[in-house]
Amino acid sequence: MPDLPQAALIDGKQIAETIHNETRARVDALKAKGVVPGITFVRVGEDPASQAYVRMKEKKAHDLGINSRTVVLPAATPEADLLALLEKLNADPTVHGILVQAPLPHPISETRVFSTVDPRKDVDGFHPANVGKLLLGDATGFRPCTPAGVHELLIRSGVETKGAEVVVLGRGNIVGKPMAAILLQKAPHADATVTLVHSRSRNVAETCRRADIIVAAMGQTEFLKADMVKPGAVVIDVGVNRVDDPSDKRGYRLVGDVDFEAIRKVAGKITPNPGGVGPMTIAMLMSNTVQAAENLTK
Ligand code: GUN
Numbered sequence: 001m002p003d004l005p006q007a008a009l010i011d012g013k014q015i016a017e018t019i020h021n022e023t024r025a026r027v028d029a030l031k032a033k034g035v036v037p038g039i040t041f042v043r044v045g046e047d048p049a050s051q052a053y054v055r056m057k058e059k060k061a062h063d064l065g066i067n068s069r070t071v072v073l074p075a076a077t078p079e080a081d082l083l084a085l086l087e088k089l090n091a092d093p094t095v096h097g098i099l100v101q102a103p104l105p106h107p108i109s110e111t112r113v114f115s116t117v118d119p120r121k122d123v124d125g126f127h128p129a130n131v132g133k134l135l136l137g138d139a140t141g142f143r144p145c146t147p148a149g150v151h152e153l154l155i156r157s158g159v160e161t162k163g164a165e166v167v168v169l170g171r172g173n174i175v176g177k178p179m180a181a182i183l184l185q186k187a188p189h190a191d192a193t194v195t196l197v198h199s200r201s202r203n204v205a206e207t208c209r210r211a212d213i214i215v216a217a218m219g220q221t222e223f224l225k226a227d228m229v230k231p232g233a234v235v236i237d238v239g240v241n242r243v244d245d246p247s248d249k250r251g252y253r254l255v256g257d258v259d260f261e262a263i264r265k266v267a268g269k270i271t272p273n274p275g276g277v278g279p280m281t282i283a284m285l286m287s288n289t290v291q292a293a294e295n296l297t298k
Contacts, residue, residue: 007235007267010157012149016279019152019287020064026290027065030297037293038067039097039123040089044082045075045105049242054101060282066289067094075105082108083116090118096296097123097289102174120296123288125178134178137185142288147179149280150215150236155189157269159213159234162191167211169257170218171198175238179215204228216257226262235263237273 030037039061041054054070061068073082082100089095098121104110114126122130125144133141143151154161166183170176176196183192192213197204199218208214208228216224217238229235239257256273264270271277 005265007264007270010153010234010236010269010271010276012153012271012276013279015153015156016149016283018156019280019283020060023283023286023290024064026294030290030293031065033297035293035297036065036067036094037096037290038069038094039099039289040095041068041070042073042082042085042089042098042100043070044073044077044100044108047103050101050103057099057282057285060286061289064286066286077108079108079112082113086113086116090116090121093296095121096293097121099124099285121292123285123292125288126173131173131178134181137187142291143182143284144174144178145284145288146175146217146238146277146281147182148284148288149277150179150238151182151189152284153236153271153277153280154213154234159269161189161213164192164212165210166192166194166213166215167197167208168194169197169204169208169214169216169224170238171196172217172219175215175217179217218257220257221255222257222259224258224263226259226266229263229266231266232268233266235267235270236277237271238277239273240278 027037041058043050043054058068058070089098098117100113102110104113115128117127119127119129122142125142130141134143161183168176168179180194180196183190184194195207197207205228209230211230211233213234215236215238219239219241221241221243235258237256237258241255242252243255245253
């Protein structure tokens with residue numbers, strides 16, 4: 001029996017490496033001018049996933065020659081202390097980028113925290129000024145790293161977005177909403193017809209089947225099934241879900257928002273997970289950090 005056709009894999013690891021090489025050259029150019037780009041990570045509490053994410057980001061910053069430092073605060077830190085720390089980092093000329101790892105422990109307000117970071121140092125793109133610029137199509141702001149990474153994946157793997165039907169699954173502030181804002185702009189590599197699908201949407205499967213491109217970012221294990229995907233569509237899996245697995249030495253394994261094995265027989269292109277969106281998020285964070293240093297050096 002002939003093999004069933006399989007979707008082409010969108011190699012996020014490889015594309016992220018290409019971006020890191022570009023970023024490294026920009027770091028070297030800044031260093032030649034006497035400027036070492038610097039990022040400070042702020043982590044509050046001991047959430048294991050946040051610990052792992054910040055460790056990975058720090059390691060990559062170090063690899064690229066970016067100065068990085070992590071400030072760890074106890075989970076019970078009063079919000080006012082965290083805001084005071086951010087004001088200090090805002091005023092520190094050696095710090096070009098500031099990243100406060102989410103989620104933050106109750107009762108700290110993420111809105112107040114993200115609004116306190118100087119927008120010029122907001123390499124996460126979460127400050128309301130940067131959110132507004134993204135919606136307005138003003139490229140002088142910072143874009144959130146995960147949707148910016150998905151956008152780069154589409155561009156660098158030759159996926160046409162102009163006029164395309166895009167379905168974004170999930171309306172979160174970190175991925176879904178900014179993803180929609182990026183792809184609906186009247187601009188090259190955008191110009192898509194975007195539908196945002198969420199937990200109250202009707203006819204989800206039918207809506208997905210219309211899509212030329214599906215970005216799954218709702219945080220539900222293998223939510224997207226093969227019968228929800230049009231043959232030849234492009235499928236991007238942003239999901240990182242922990243599933244109990246006693247056979248794994250950690251006691252869990254990570255599973256995406258798409259049923260990869262079934263969908264790869266239907267889709268035209270698909271991201272592996274891991275190895276798809278994850279490395280791109282870090283690549284965009286490093287690129288944003290160097291951008292912040294370049295802007296603040298002018
Ligand atoms: N938590 C999950 N994703 C992100 C992100 O992109 N940035 C920050 N700061 N926290 C996160």
